[in-house]
Amino acid sequence: MSVRIRLATSLDRDDIRDVHLSAFPECxxxxxxxxxANLLNEDTDPETITLVAEAGGQVVGHIAFSPVTADSRNRWLGYILGPLGVKPEHHKAxxxxxxxxxxxxxxxxxGVNVVFVYGDPEFYRRFGFSVEAATRFLPPYELKYPFGWQAMTLHESGTNERAVQLSCAASLRNPALW
Ligand SMILES: CC(C)(COP(=O)(O)OP(=O)(O)OC[C@H]1O[C@@H](n2cnc3c(N)ncnc32)[C@H](O)[C@@H]1OP(=O)(O)O)[C@@H](O)C(=O)NCCC(=O)NCCS
Incomplete structure (x- = not known):
């Protein structure tokens, strides 16, 4: 079955919710x-990117990328990936x-400089994410699973050895998510 990736609209809200309700464990x-759903609504600057995957005319997957800001870096652009989910009957395709x-x-x-993700390195390393690339960047909240904090540099922004504190979009400002 062919799969199409497109930008999500507010009309996709219920389908996106269903993707995650079926993809993630109940807890x-x-x-x-x-x-x-909140990220789909959120008006960030720069904009949050939300994509859906359609197969057979149905939404079967969803991903969001929202901006993160760094305390001391004006011209630096960062984003964080999450959430990502695919309906179980479409896994491994x-x-x-x-x-x-x-x-x-x-x-x-x-021109985004760095993309972050908080998830399973076994899955994300295949795309180029690594724990090493994230070490200088402090996540917005204390992490329950620090080994899952990863980053990928897309465009270098000069050397800076200092630790950088990140802030995230309002929808992600919930310690339970970290
Ligand atoms: C993770 C997820 C999005 C992958 O979607 P998918 O459409 O099955 O992914 P793909 O088909 O592109 O890739 C699947 C590959 O990733 C692997 N994979 C999936 N989840 C993995 C995990 N947690 N750890 C390691 N590998 C994983 C599969 O074994 C498969 O490997 P293969 O290519 O060698 O066969 C999907 O399994 C899902 O929705 N899981 C529940 C929600 C979730 O965990 N989201 C990510 C949160 S960090």
């Missing part, structure tokens, strides 16, 4: 579905990878 699915690659391609074209 976290409500929280993630809520986050996905390359849809999750397609969503990640498509989003990262768009961010790279926008």
């Amino acid at each position: 976290e699915s409500q929280l993630v579905a809520e986050l996905a 390359g849809i999750g990878s397609k969503l990640v690659k498509s989003g990262i391609g768009q961010l790279s074209e926008k």
Whole structure:
């Protein structure tokens, strides 16, 4: 079945919620579905990018990338990937990878310097994310699983060895998500 990746609109809200309610374990699915819906609404500057994957005319996957800001860096652009989910009956068909690659391609074209993700390194390293690239960047909240904090540099922004504190979009300002 062919898969199409497109920008999401507010009409996709219920489908996006359904993706995450079915993709994530019950203990976290409500929280993630809520986050996905909130990010779809959130007016950030620069803009939050939300993509959906459609197969057979149905939304079967979703990914969001929202901006993060660094305390001391004016002309630096950072984004964080999350959430990402694919409906279980469509797993292992390359849809999750397609969503990640498509989003990262768009961010790279926008000149974004660094993309972050908080997730399983086993999955994200295949795209070029690494724990090492994230070490100088302090996440907005204390992490329950610090080994999941990763980054990928898309465009170098000069050397700076100082630790950098990151802030995130309002939808992500919930310690339960970290
Ligand atoms: C993770 C997820 C988005 C992958 O979607 P998908 O469409 O199945 O991904 P793809 O088909 O592009 O890639 C699947 C590959 O990733 C692997 N994979 C999936 N989840 C993984 C994980 N947690 N750790 C390691 N590898 C993982 C699969 O085994 C598969 O490997 P293969 O290519 O060698 O067969 C999907 O499994 C999902 O929605 N999971 C529940 C929600 C979730 O965990 N989201 C990510 C939060 S960090």
